[in-house]
Amino acid sequence: EVQLVESGGGLVKPGGSLRLSCAASGFTFSSYNMNWVRQAPGKGLEWVSSITSGSIYMYYADSVRGRFTISRDDAQNSLFLQMNSLRAEDTALYYCARQFGGYLNWGQGTLVTVSP
Amino acid sequence: EIVLTQSPGTLSLSPGERATLSCRASQSVTSNYLAWYQQKPGQAPRLLIYGASSGATGIPDRFSGSGSGTDFTLTISRLEPEDFAVYYCQQYGSSPYTFGQGTKLEIK
Numbered sequence: 001e002v003q004l005v006e007s008g009g010g011l012v013k014p015g016g017s018l019r020l021s022c023a024a025s026g027f028t029f030s031s032y033n034m035n036w037v038r039q040a041p042g043k044g045l046e047w048v049s050s051i052t053s054g055s056i057y058m059y060y061a062d063s064v065r066g067r068f069t070i071s072r073d074d075a076q077n078s079l080f081l082q083m084n085s086l087r088a089e090d091t092a093l094y095y096c097a098r099q100f101g102g103y104l105n106w107g108q109g110t111l112v113t114v115s116p
Numbered sequence: 117e118i119v120l121t122q123s124p125g126t127l128s129l130s131p132g133e134r135a136t137l138s139c140r141a142s143q144s145v146t147s148n149y150l151a152w153y154q155q156k157p158g159q160a161p162r163l164l165i166y167g168a169s170s171g172a173t174g175i176p177d178r179f180s181g182s183g184s185g186t187d188f189t190l191t192i193s194r195l196e197p198e199d200f201a202v203y204y205c206q207q208y209g210s211s212p213y214t215f216g217q218g219t220k221l222e223i224k
Contacts (some may be wrong), residue, residue, distance in 0.1 A: 035213075037161075045153070045161065045204050045215040059211040062117075095160055102151030102166030102208060104173075109160065 002026040002105045004096050009110030016086050020110055022079040022096030030054070030074035033099040036081050038092035039109075048094070049081065064090075086114045118143050118207050120216035128224040135192040137219045139205035144185045146209025152181055152190045155218075156201045164203075165190060197223075 008020040020036070036048040049070040050059045058070050069082040079096050091114050097103035119142040129135055139150065148168040153161040163172040165181035168188055178193040192199055200223050205216040 037215075044202075044218045045155075045206070047206070047213045047215060050211070050213060059213070061212050099208070101170065102163045102172065102206070103153070103161070104163050104166075106160035106162075 002098065004098065004105055004107035006094060006096050006107045006110035009094060009112045011113045011115065012086055013116055014087060014114055016114070017082070017084045018086065018112060020081040020083065020094055020096075020112070022107060024077045024079065024096075024098070027098065027105075029072075029077040034072060034079045035097045035099055035103060036070065036079075037095045037097055037103070037106075038090075038112075039095070040089075040092040043092075046092070050099070051079070083112070086112075088114050090114050117212050118145065118210065118214055120205050120207060120214055122203075122205060122216035122219045124219060125217075126220045126222060128222050129195055130224045131195050131197055133195050135190075135195055135199070135221060137190040137192075137203055137221075139183075139188040139190070139216050141186040141188070141207060145188075145207045148184050149207060149209035150181075150183070150188050151206045151208060152179075153204045153206065154199075154201045155204065161204065192221075195221075 003025045005023045033052045035050045051070045067085045071080045093109040095109045098105040121140045123138045150168045152165040155161040169181045202218045
């Protein structure tokens with residue numbers, strides 16, 4: 001069974017940093033592109049970042065480029081999102097998702113709250 | 117950036133009726149890499165359709181996708197009570213991999 005479990009969310013002040021993790025199991029992690037998607041409270045889905053298998057390419061939404069860094073550790077079956085210079089508008093539930101013809105598998109998300 | 121516009125914003129229908137949801141792209145979607153997701157309150161999204169018209173594993177065949185280029189449609193042939201939710205389209209052909217704003221399907 002495919003499982004994706006996010007962690008690392010929490011309350012942080014504007015300008016602060018967080019590192020999100022996503023632990024994957026039930027599939028050959030290294031073979032798949034992986035993604036981060038966020039959802040602000042009561043709002044729609046927003047794509048944040050993607051990383052290809054082998055970490056060949058990384059892509060970012062304009063809203064986070066230069067502040068967020070996506071990475072993966074295939075030996076540990078883990079996906080990461082380093083978030084710096086956080087802003088109030090980054091407050092959201094952050095999901096990791098496995099790509100297989102669209103985003104087939106999703107975690108339950110980890111909540112990031114940016115507030116003074 | 118490809119902007120996806122979904123319509124209508126809210127669709128009010130009764131169980132047993134047919135639902136037609138639209139997703140229009142501001143420019144052609146590369147290789148028709150267009151997906152549809154269903155999201156219920158408190159749950160993660162669920163992939164329904166990928167590649168514009170291919171059903172994801174385990175998705176009931178009352179869900180179907182069609183379209184190409186800039187105009188795409190999700191059709192639910194006969195609504196079941198569990199189908200009332202929010203639906204999103206997403207293009208994953210060219211970065212940034214944008215989502216539409218969603219269509220809320222509510223019980224009439």
